[in-house]
Amino acid sequence: MEKILDIYKSTSVEDVTVWYEAAKVSDFPKDGGACVKYKEKQIAVFNFERKNEWYACQNVCPHKMEMVLSRGMIGDQNGIPKVACPLHKKTFSLENGENLNGDIAPIATYPVKIEGDIVYIGFSE
């Protein structure tokens, strides 16, 4: 099972070697998320339309290893943007991946950039 997690590593903007063209802005729900397929990875991408910010993270929830985070509800907690897993409502910071309501392992996060109406996700490989 750990193998699934092994392929997801938090990536910062400085580490980005590939900006992957994922989809159009309009393909994503406003103030919600969708899942992007990149090679063997599943990446959850969230459009915080209210504050004009985008976030991306692994789609797999480290709690039960299911590919569901993109279907979770987003929001913020004391200003930290977060996603709540639809299975058991575990919440994770979309800034640093930390589990906000428990002590589950953090999730990997990825940078997002918007150019024109295209959404790009940054990977280091």
Place this chain on the structure above:
Amino acid sequence: MKKVIVIGNGMVGYKFCEKFVASEKFNDFELTVFGEEPRRAYDRVHLSEFYDGKTAEDLSMSSATWYTENNIDLHISEMITEIDRENKTVANHRGVKYSYDYLILATGSSAFVPPIPGVEKEGVFVYRTIEDLEATEAYAKKLKAAGKTEAAVLGGGLLGLEAANAVKNLGLNAHVVEFAPRLMPRQLDKGASDMLQAKIEDLGLKVHLSKQTQHIQGDKAIEGLQYVDNTELKVDMLVVSAGIRPRDEVARECGLEVGTRGGIVVNQQMQTSDSSIYAIGECALLNQMIYGLVAPGYDMAEVAVQQIIGEEAAMAESIDMSTQLKLIGTEVASFGDALNEAKEEIDEITYVNKRSGIYKKINVTKDGKKLLGGILIGDSSDYNSLFQIYINGMKLPEDPEDLILGSRGGEGGGLLGDVMDLPDDAQICSCESVTKGQICGAIESGEANDLGDVVSCTKAGTGCGGCKPMVKDLVDATLKSLGREVKDSVCEHFDLNRQELYDLIQVKGYKTFNEVLDNHGNGGHGCELCKPVVASLMATIHADTANVEYAIQDSNDRFLANIQRNGTYSVVPRIPGGEITPQKLIALGEIAKKYDLYTKVTGGVRIDLFGATLNQLPLIWKDLIEEGFESGHAYGKSLRTVKTCVGSTWCRYGMDESVSFGIELENRYRGMRSPHKIKGGVSGCIRECAEARGKDFGLIAVDGGWNLYVGGNGGATPRHAELLAEQIDNETVIKYLDRYLMFYMRTAKPLQRTAAWQERLEGGMEYLKQVIIEDSLGICEDLEREMSTLVNKFECEWTQAINDPEMMKRFSHFVNSDDDDDNLVFVPLREQKMPKHWK
């Protein structure tokens, strides 16, 4: 580990266990309990409610699993017949022995049957256990079938009146026969008894005072009572409730000291003449007295627990016998020295109002400085305050009559003034011995934040409930003194609760979450708590489906399906009332086969199809809709099913068409979003095959219409629904249900089921009846109109979704690929499939 054995599983025996479990040292002991009755301890105080439809389980003091959960070895239907004090063992009726280090006798009492010739005749009963009630009920049925209707209760004391109420509830004419010249002679004076008599005679009961029965008439079965004054009373049944006798047989036989008139002698520590044996409750003779009330019994249990765990504890010097209760619909309270048994020089102040049926009396010292006791009939709302003034020796107003007449002229205000003026050791809840200090302390220490917390951590108000208003006042006053506002806001993004949000959205006409958040939020961006609340309110107020603003819906509503363990979904089409044609049943099977879905019949009489991927959902629904199905809303906090039995359409016992009415109701309320899920049930007769009383609303067909029950629940905290209205027709059922459901949807907290909502409704069932049936708030017209909007605007959201390409976009696992999730692994299970287990 030391062994503790309790003989007797009645209210006091149970309370001993409860207090023992709560003590810090419980884990150092091994506790075994024996009860001779065939069921766990139940609430004998409310025994007459057994005839109002409460079951033995409803009356039970604990859940079925409570004893095992707390490592207590409970033996029911097992009578202990022998105590061997030398070897410290007890033996049951079959001779099996158990050893003990400490033994608790909580054997209680049995009904006292005076030695009147003829008491052995058929039709003479006692009133003590559920078995007694069942036997009485069976006999009453036989009598009624034979056209006989008269039943007497021997004894006009507290228990006798309860028994008379029970007899009346059985549909018989009840006669109360009392030897003394007044009712409840130990608690009431003549004036109070007269008032009580007038009130219960208004309800059709007959009272016969100063009557001594010489013998019971009849050959085999009872036919009447012959009094010593040569008069007689023709009755077909007799319930003897003339007092209690302590159960001291087993104690007597093993040589423990007992009183001349029965009862196991104990000291102030509740120890018997053998220091490792304690006696508590109605079997114990303390200060040469048997205390036949629950509160002192509970105090005794507490003292015994403290003694066993090595703490110092003793019974109070004088034991308070004050009572407050509702007898046959009449409030009755008596406290302190109500009958001036001390024979002191006192002043009696009495208020009698025959028109409204109120009698109040207080005894005060000659100097007017102290309250000694009193009686309240017809209105005991001041009992708590008067009792506190009495028990704490508080100063009386300048004119002591203000205590029962209220202050005339000038400022009003409560009798007590400020509850916070009470001393810290003032006992607020006498059933559970909770002091003011404990209640306020629970909040000050941060252990409790509101009334609910205080009740669960101190147990205040969980006995008779009479102290609840005062507990609430104390909680509110303490919170206020700490500068804490009592607030139940939905989350950090709003300082508003659900009902306030409801009102704002309705009045301002907001249509989107962002409008609400921008105008009334705290500057954040919402979260998984407030978004679904607003989504649900939009659905209730504007009849919006979950498609309108899908990103604020809870995950299941967003994808109109129930997410399962591996992130796939289950699909539940509506099968109203559980009625389905063979053609549709085949169609469901075909569709399940086509998409390789695991199928199972749900607890709510419909069929669930599991294992659908996000991409498959619209395809499956397209097929289902073509076959004439619509969404079953199994994913929503909304109406789920109305479960029905087959009713008079087929069943030979059916009183009405439960299926037809169930279908009508399910179709009426389908799709209706509410604070939590709602389930209904309709049964065609009182056999209740649809389990309607376990639902949020339930109907049972009876002679002359439907009985409507509300607020039932299965789940983690099972609760039977309560009767809202009796023998009403279909139209009235719908009217009341529209109002009830809408009132719930307007005022409940997020994710609060009707059961919890109803339980916390101030004023309880009576208040609910006033609002729903009598329209006391004047809102029924609005409630009905709002509901009819929801009913008329219903739209199947799956039909809506599959016909709109924009809405369909969300049913795809990837935004940039048509692939399915390749992470899914299924394993075979009994010719079907299931997700691979989490490791």
